[in-house]
Amino acid sequence: xxxxxxxxxxxxxxxxxxxxxxxxxxxxxxxxxxxxxxxxxxxxxxxxxxxxxxxxxxxxxxxxxxxxxxxxxxxxxxxxxxxxxxxxxxxxxxxxxxxxxxxxxxxxxxxxxxxxxxxxxxxxxxxxxxxxxxxxxxxxxxxxxxxxxxxxxxxxxxxxxxxxxxxxxxxxxxxxxxxxxxxxxxxxxxxxxxxxxxxxxxxxxxxxxxxxxxxxxxxxxxxxxxxxxxxxxxxxxxxxxxxxxxxxxxxxxxxxxx
Amino acid sequence: xxxxxxxxxxxxxxxxxxxxxxxxxxxxxxxxxxxxxxxxxxxxxxxxxxxxxxxxxxxxxxxxxxxxxxxxxxxxxxxxxxxxxxxxxxxxxxxxxxxxxxxxxxxxxxxxxxxxxxxxxxxxxxxxxxxxxxxxxxxxxxxxxxxxxxxxxxxxxxxxxxxxxxxxxxxxxxxxxxxxxxxxxxxxxxxxxxxxxxxxxxxxxxxxxxxxxxxxxxxxxxxxxxxxxxxxxxxxxxxxxxxxxxxxxxxxxxxxxxxxxxxxxxxxxxxxxxxxxxxxxxxxxxxxxxxxxxxxxxxxxxxxxxxxxxxxxxxxxx
Numbered sequence: 001x002x003x004x005x006x007x008x009x010x011x012x013x014x015x016x017x018x019x020x021x022x023x024x025x026x027x028x029x030x031x032x033x034x035x036x037x038x039x040x041x042x043x044x045x046x047x048x049x050x051x052x053x054x055x056x057x058x059x060x061x062x063x064x065x066x067x068x069x070x071x072x073x074x075x076x077x078x079x080x081x082x083x084x085x086x087x088x089x090x091x092x093x094x095x096x097x098x099x100x101x102x103x104x105x106x107x108x109x110x111x112x113x114x115x116x117x118x119x120x121x122x123x124x125x126x127x128x129x130x131x132x133x134x135x136x137x138x139x140x141x142x143x144x145x146x147x148x149x150x151x152x153x154x155x156x157x158x159x160x161x162x163x164x165x166x167x168x169x170x171x172x173x174x175x176x177x178x179x180x181x182x183x184x185x186x187x188x189x190x191x192x193x194x195x196x197x198x199x200x201x202x203x204x205x206x207x208x209x210x211x212x213x214x215x216x217x218x219x220x221x222x223x224x225x226x227x228x229x230x231x232x233x234x235x236x237x238x239x240x241x242x243x244x245x246x247x248x249x250x251x252x253x254x255x256x257x258x
Numbered sequence: 259x260x261x262x263x264x265x266x267x268x269x270x271x272x273x274x275x276x277x278x279x280x281x282x283x284x285x286x287x288x289x290x291x292x293x294x295x296x297x298x299x300x301x302x303x304x305x306x307x308x309x310x311x312x313x314x315x316x317x318x319x320x321x322x323x324x325x326x327x328x329x330x331x332x333x334x335x336x337x338x339x340x341x342x343x344x345x346x347x348x349x350x351x352x353x354x355x356x357x358x359x360x361x362x363x364x365x366x367x368x369x370x371x372x373x374x375x376x377x378x379x380x381x382x383x384x385x386x387x388x389x390x391x392x393x394x395x396x397x398x399x400x401x402x403x404x405x406x407x408x409x410x411x412x413x414x415x416x417x418x419x420x421x422x423x424x425x426x427x428x429x430x431x432x433x434x435x436x437x438x439x440x441x442x443x444x445x446x447x448x449x450x451x452x453x454x455x456x457x458x459x460x461x462x463x464x465x466x467x468x469x470x471x472x473x474x475x476x477x478x479x480x481x482x483x484x485x486x487x488x489x490x491x492x493x494x495x496x497x498x499x500x501x502x503x504x505x506x507x508x509x510x511x512x513x514x515x516x517x518x519x520x521x522x523x524x525x526x527x528x529x530x531x532x533x534x535x536x537x538x539x540x541x542x543x544x545x546x547x548x549x550x551x552x553x554x555x556x557x558x559x560x561x562x563x564x565x566x567x568x569x570x571x572x573x574x575x576x
Binding site: 082089092254 | 273314317318319320321337338339340341343345346347349350351352353355356364365367368369409412413
């Protein structure tokens with residue numbers, strides 16, 4: 001575990017020094033602009049507009065970081081050959097891989113936490129108070145964070161066996177497909193054979209179900225997210241993430257460096 | 259009998275290439291050799307000969323097609339064993355957002371060292387490789403030679419028993435090369451084993467107890483630098499200058515001229531006759547020396563033979 005922690009903290013330091021967290025400035029400007037404008041153009045629905053905008057921004061910015069930095073976590077180290085000296089040390093390859101994953105997960109956690117704080121600040125600016133139902137925002141951002149870590153795991157898996165460009169395409173493709181996993185499962189079309197229906201259903205179970213992590217509509221209307229859904233999403237993300245990372249570790253552990 | 263520091267048995271590495279990776283390029287072919295404990299072993303070969311491939315296989319950065327290797331009697335896949343190994347990659351590149359101090363501390367954390375020990379070793383190593391004044395500068399601002407020094411520092415930071423250096427003199431100025439040579443000799447004095455690859459033959463002649471020459475992925479010979487080139491004399495060389503009164507003489511036609519100095523090479527049996535002829539002609543003899551083959555001659559002969567063989571195969575293939 002010590003090796004994983006050493007790699008993880010260095011990955012976090014890399015993200016900080018490479019100014020990854022500068023996206024927070026963009027988010028802050030977006031929230032400030034929204035807080036000023038929303039009061040003038042949307043009478044009565046300021047709160048829901050701010051929450052929708054804020055959660056969408058947290059999700060989209062997080063996805064960008066998870067995909068682009070997640071793909072580069074391993075591929076950049078292989079391209080620049082920074083891995084050489086490190087992998088000759090007494091460290092297993094899977095420890096390196098999990099360390100890089102944990103480092104980016106830490107970065108995303110800090111980033112998401114800062115953006116959530118910014119969202120609360122924007123809400124307070126608009127309402128001059130915070131309601132007890134606003135605490136549900138934390139559930140929504142927690143689920144966004146789970147989704148982001150799953151995306152990082154997928155990005156790392158693809159980057160272990162293909163080029164960075166293809167890995168980005170695959171990750172984004174799987175993410176988009178994963179948003180429609182439930183639709184695929186429920187698909188009832190008259191012109192499809194039972195075999196095709198079964199195949200779609202099987203694919204829908206294999207794809208990561210990203211729609212489950214989206215509770216924006218619920219929290220925007222001040223409703224609580226059920227504890228069972230949060231629990232299920234947590235277990236799902238852990239299990240799915242573990243399977244994906246195990247696959248990545250298996251591929252990476254047999255990979256010849258250039 | 260002490261265990262060899264490094265044992266390699268029948269190690270081969272093939273890389274697939276081409277459409278559907280159906281073709282295979284052999285980078286290393288059935289390499290078998292040993293590096294004894296406490297010796298400095300030079301791994302010589304031209305670019306692309308298979309030196310770095312061998313070293314990467316030992317460091318498990320790539321995996322062999324066949325064969326095995328052991329370091330200190332344990333499999334190279336035994337990860338805890340790598341506590342006892344130091345490795346400098348060829349043309350090293352490190353995290354450029356870190357300072358030298360941070361990088362060395364980062365690498366030191368993978369070894370069982372306390373925070374105090376790490377800090378003390380890092381400072382000592384920075385001093386040893388001459389980077390004490392640049393220790394707080396991010397590596398992105400380092401020159402190639404400075405990166406090489408950091409690389410060397412991280413390789414020996416944890417007092418490894420076996421040190422593997424891939425082209426350690428690369429990118430260094432004469433002063434830096436001298437310092438690296440001194441460090442290698444110091445490691446030997448401490449009882450460490452050093453394996454280093456190079457194509458700079460003078461470094462190998464100066465430092466190595468034994469050398470292994472690899473050309474075209476095949477090991478062509480292992481031995482002391484003296485054994486490799488043969489110790490017998492290749493003849494004699496006389497250097498001389500002509501005085502104003504010097505007469506024309508037959509040796510002058512065989513001589514080569516550099517500035518005002520003429521040099522002529524003779525078989526050892528003809529030395530005295532040659533000296534007499536020069537004296538009689540009124541030439542001033544500057545020096546008489548024995549001609550010995552160098553490691554470079556041996557090396558070049560092997561490379562030439564390899565190229566000739568490759569050309570012959572190509573011609574017969576047509």
